[in-house]
Amino acid sequence: MNQVIETILNHRSIRSFEDRPLSQEQIQTIVESAQAASTSSFIQAYSIIGVSDKEKKTKLAAIAGNQSYVENNGHFFIFCADLHRHALIGKMEGKEVEPSIESTEKFMVALIDAALAAQNAVIAAESMGIGICYIGGIRNNLEEVVKLLKTPERVIPLFGIAIGYPAKISGQKPRLPFNHVYHENVYEENEQKYIEELQEYNEIIQKYYVERTGGKRNDTWTSQMGTMLEKQSRMYMREFVESIKMNLR
Amino acid sequence: MNQVIETILNHRSIRSFEDRPLSQEQIQTIVESAQAASTSSFIQAYSIIGVSDKEKKTKLAAIAGNQSYVENNGHFFIFCADLHRHALIGKMEGKEVEPSIESTEKFMVALIDAALAAQNAVIAAESMGIGICYIGGIRNNLEEVVKLLKTPERVIPLFGIAIGYPAKISGQKPRLPFNHVYHENVYEENEQKYIEELQEYNEIIQKYYVERTGGKRNDTWTSQMGTMLEKQSRMYMREFVESIKMNLR
Numbered sequence: 436m437n438q439v440i441e442t443i444l445n446h447r448s449i450r451s452f453e454d455r456p457l458s459q460e461q462i463q464t465i466v467e468s469a470q471a472a473s474t475s476s477f478i479q480a481y482s483i484i485g486v487s488d489k490e491k492k493t494k495l496a497a498i499a500g501n502q503s504y505v506e507n508n509g510h511f512f513i514f515c516a517d518l519h520r521h522a523l524i525g526k527m528e529g530k531e532v533e534p535s536i537e538s539t540e541k542f543m544v545a546l547i548d549a550a551l552a553a554q555n556a557v558i559a560a561e562s563m564g565i566g567i568c569y570i571g572g573i574r575n576n577l578e579e580v581v582k583l584l585k586t587p588e589r590v591i592p593l594f595g596i597a598i599g600y601p602a603k604i605s606g607q608k609p610r611l612p613f614n615h616v617y618h619e620n621v622y623e624e625n626e627q628k629y630i631e632e633l634q635e636y637n638e639i640i641q642k643y644y645v646e647r648t649g650g651k652r653n654d655t656w657t658s659q660m661g662t663m664l665e666k667q668s669r670m671y672m673r674e675f676v677e678s679i680k681m682n683l684r
Numbered sequence: 685m686n687q688v689i690e691t692i693l694n695h696r697s698i699r700s701f702e703d704r705p706l707s708q709e710q711i712q713t714i715v716e717s718a719q720a721a722s723t724s725s726f727i728q729a730y731s732i733i734g735v736s737d738k739e740k741k742t743k744l745a746a747i748a749g750n751q752s753y754v755e756n757n758g759h760f761f762i763f764c765a766d767l768h769r770h771a772l773i774g775k776m777e778g779k780e781v782e783p784s785i786e787s788t789e790k791f792m793v794a795l796i797d798a799a800l801a802a803q804n805a806v807i808a809a810e811s812m813g814i815g816i817c818y819i820g821g822i823r824n825n826l827e828e829v830v831k832l833l834k835t836p837e838r839v840i841p842l843f844g845i846a847i848g849y850p851a852k853i854s855g856q857k858p859r860l861p862f863n864h865v866y867h868e869n870v871y872e873e874n875e876q877k878y879i880e881e882l883q884e885y886n887e888i889i890q891k892y893y894v895e896r897t898g899g900k901r902n903d904t905w906t907s908q909m910g911t912m913l914e915k916q917s918r919m920y921m922r923e924f925v926e927s928i929k930m931n932l933r
Binding site for chain 1: 685686687691697717719721725727731732734735737769770772773774777778781785789793795796799800803804810816820835836862867870873875878882907908909912913914917919925
């Protein structure tokens with residue numbers, strides 16, 4: 436196994452960081468790594484906002500549900516899907532680009548572009564011994580985030596990434612069985628087999644929680660997911676996305 | 685610079701592969717690397733379909749706009765946003781999960797989850813000396829792709845990744861200037877500066893094309909983007925997404 440795959444397989448989310456800021460050089464390497472990712476038809480439909488301002492970080496931590504590691508870390512990045520640049524290009528080039536950039540297709544392209552870049556940033560950081568945690572919690576209130584970061588129309592702050600020197604190393608949660616996630620030539624058609632794989636995975640997750648908590652926690656993955664998904668969260672998203680002219684047409 | 689960052693920065697899309705299939709072990713390492721990526725609240729909302737069947741690959745190549753490297757490569761992966769699993773979990777656990785999994789928020793979560801996994805797969809492959817090319821072209825006709833792969837409702841095949849031993853190494857296109865993509869604390873508010881950065885980048889891209897084509901091609905990035913975005917493509921996407929019950933509510 437080479438060093439790259441070792442880094443990838445060793446990933447865990449870090450939720451406690453040393454009080455030690457990243458250097459400008461580290462930030463630059465992380466952003467350049469992000470930019471090296473593939474981008475759909477060279478569209479480069481994302482932006483990255485680095486947040487170092489203490490007050491802004493405190494507010495972001497509150498929005499994310501009082502996650503202290505949003506405030507206390509080596510650097511906080513926010514990855515945005517960004518078609519603002521392309522709206523401007525329409526004006527510069529005298530082309531009518533609105534129907535295209537307000538389509539569901541381009542919304543998807545921008546999200547995927549931003550996520551590919553983010554994962555490169557994460558792997559680059561982890562290879563330098565720095566830990567990371569994705570922060571989807573900023574989506575609890577994107578209107579507030581937009582005000583804080585002054586992002587223009589057609590920019591969606593998708594998620595944050597808290598980055599820094601780990602103060603506490605966490606464990607790795609076992610993933611879904613390989614055969615359940617990976618299909619050969621066709622998606623699994625046998626629903627019974629599919630359910631059995633989930634049950635098999637439930638046992639693995641239950642065992643993981645029991646061992647980790649000394650028996651205090653013993654839920655399965657499907658029960659955890661069922662409980663989470665029964666709760667409707669961030670149901671304002673469609674309205675928000677349309678309000679900033681990502682129109683999902 | 686460590687080996688990981690070197691791999692990341694050395695990325696280029698490969699569009700010509702040797703006739704040499706990936707081994708099962710390589711496929712397994714690539715998929716396990718994908719699975720090691722972060723996933724929003726442990727939701728694991730993606731699936732991967734490996735396509736080895738010759739006939740299916742030929743059909744996918746045609747859908748993608750006759751891209752020969754979709755057919756001829758070491759292995760072809762399709763990454764799917766997947767909430768089918770979670771609909772089933774709703775039934776297993778007796779929970780009403782539909783409003784949640786039919787929301788724009790969860791659509792975004794599934795897309796991001798799949799993209800993070802894909803980029804891990806790509807970096808893992810590239811670290812083994814294998815080349816890759818993302819294939820967004822499968823979105824030209826997702827109805828056909830769904831029939832070919834027999835994906836159930838709530839699964840969107842997002843993109844393919846052609847993987848294999850490079851027969852021809854391509855060049856690296858310069859990315860947007862660092863300062864244009866990376867903002868500190870607030871998004872760039874000075875539109876004039878923003879436009880100047882695009883013009884500066886235009887010169888870099890023009891020079892790149894002139895040098896690469898011996899003067900035959902000399903377009904700028906903004907002209908390329910303007911022309912591309914004036915054309916409305918894949919405008920059926922919203923309807924498709926809703927037809928498979930990813931309802932964007």
